[in-house]
Amino acid sequence: MTDYRLFGRTGLRVSPLCLGAMMFGPRGNPDHADAVRIIHHALDSGINFVDTADVYSAGESETVVGKALAGGRRENVVLATKFHGSLGTDPNEQGNSRRWIVREVENSLRRLGTDWIDLYQVHRPDPETDFDETLGALTDLVRQGKIRYIGTSTFPPSSIVEGQWIAERRGRERVVSEQPPYSALARGIEREMLPVAQRYGLGVLSWSPLAGGWLSGRYRKGAEQPRSSRADRQAARFDIGSPENAAKLAAADALAVLAEDSGLTLVQLALAFVLEHPGITSAIIGPRTFEQLDSQLGADKITLSPDVLDRIDEIVPPGTNLVDRDAGYTPPAIADPALRRRGAR
Numbered sequence: 001m002t003d004y005r006l007f008g009r010t011g012l013r014v015s016p017l018c019l020g021a022m023m024f025g026p027r028g029n030p031d032h033a034d035a036v037r038i039i040h041h042a043l044d045s046g047i048n049f050v051d052t053a054d055v056y057s058a059g060e061s062e063t064v065v066g067k068a069l070a071g072g073r074r075e076n077v078v079l080a081t082k083f084h085g086s087l088g089t090d091p092n093e094q095g096n097s098r099r100w101i102v103r104e105v106e107n108s109l110r111r112l113g114t115d116w117i118d119l120y121q122v123h124r125p126d127p128e129t130d131f132d133e134t135l136g137a138l139t140d141l142v143r144q145g146k147i148r149y150i151g152t153s154t155f156p157p158s159s160i161v162e163g164q165w166i167a168e169r170r171g172r173e174r175v176v177s178e179q180p181p182y183s184a185l186a187r188g189i190e191r192e193m194l195p196v197a198q199r200y201g202l203g204v205l206s207w208s209p210l211a212g213g214w215l216s217g218r219y220r221k222g223a224e225q226p227r228s229s230r231a232d233r234q235a236a237r238f239d240i241g242s243p244e245n246a247a248k249l250a251a252a253d254a255l256a257v258l259a260e261d262s263g264l265t266l267v268q269l270a271l272a273f274v275l276e277h278p279g280i281t282s283a284i285i286g287p288r289t290f291e292q293l294d295s296q297l298g299a300d301k302i303t304l305s306p307d308v309l310d311r312i313d314e315i316v317p318p319g320t321n322l323v324d325r326d327a328g329y330t331p332p333a334i335a336d337p338a339l340r341r342r343g344a345r
Helices: 032-044 056-069 098-112 131-143 157-170 193-199 229-233 243-261 266-276 290-296 306-315
Strands: 017-020 049-051 078-083 117-122 147-153 175-179 203-206 282-285
Touching: 017 032, 032 056, 032 290, 056 078, 056 098, 078 098, 098 117, 098 131, 117 131, 117 175, 131 147, 131 157, 147 157, 157 175, 157 193, 243 266, 243 306, 266 282, 266 290, 266 306
Parallel strands: 017 049, 017 282, 049 078, 078 117, 117 147, 147 175, 175 203, 203 282
Antiparallel strands: none
16 A cells, blocks of 8 residues: 655645656657556556656657556546756757747647646756746646646755745745755755755655666676666766766665665665655656566665664765765856856856
8 A cells, every 4th residue: 555645735645656757768668568568557556646758758758658648547647747958959949938838838738648737847947047937937837727736856945945935926836846866875955955845845756766777786896887778878977987986886885785784675775765854755766667667666665774774874974965966957157167257258
């Protein structure tokens, strides 16, 4: 029996495990029929929360999800998708502008085969767009009945607070959730983002709880470099010979040993750790195969003892990202040297 959790202050109840659909399509599993069967298995196992995005396989992920929810399954699913990333060569086919939002929501609704989206999320911040413009467009969509709730993904705490301020002062619909990266190897959001989300009553669905595969059990000291499509696309991020990844490899190996000593798989330990935090509502799992899904189902039923949690804190201290880029978003003030140099522009 799934123990459904309240999604912030919305009154919605969602499963602790959220099915992420990023791997459905050419980026992961190109077999639509197989992907639909995986989605059905997740729903039959008690998951009622599905998350995708327009940029996942250039919209194909949304199409697969739409196929899976046809035939009467849509009503019982809390369906989330996202917008922001580029979907064409036109410079306006991206971002957080009103023009793109009102156009792209129609494309997502069509691909998903639905009349409404439960949670429409801003996939990343866009410093060049007034946040009020974004919230204004999303507020109109809520009032038109095309979306039910507004969420953000990988937003810094200051932007989360700004969104709450805009909603209060300018009569916009309130952002009700945040989707940040969070795992036993990337704990930076514990410092400020999670306390801010708790203060404002936001639901939090975390992405990459297995740290992009580092906590799958395949990354161990002395083992060969695992092969995966993700590692092929982002070689530097997964190169176990890289000095910057040395700390991640050591921590992943130590966590694997801890999992074995606790009678768990590393996947179970990693997911149970994320779900243990009182600020986390759901953890997004992104299986590509039936086997990967089955290895993750049931992790929400596991309770880690204080001793195990203390040991995790020793391996990776609270509030620590072992690699800075695992924060998921680099503010322009950090990424662009010209913003730190007077007269550079």
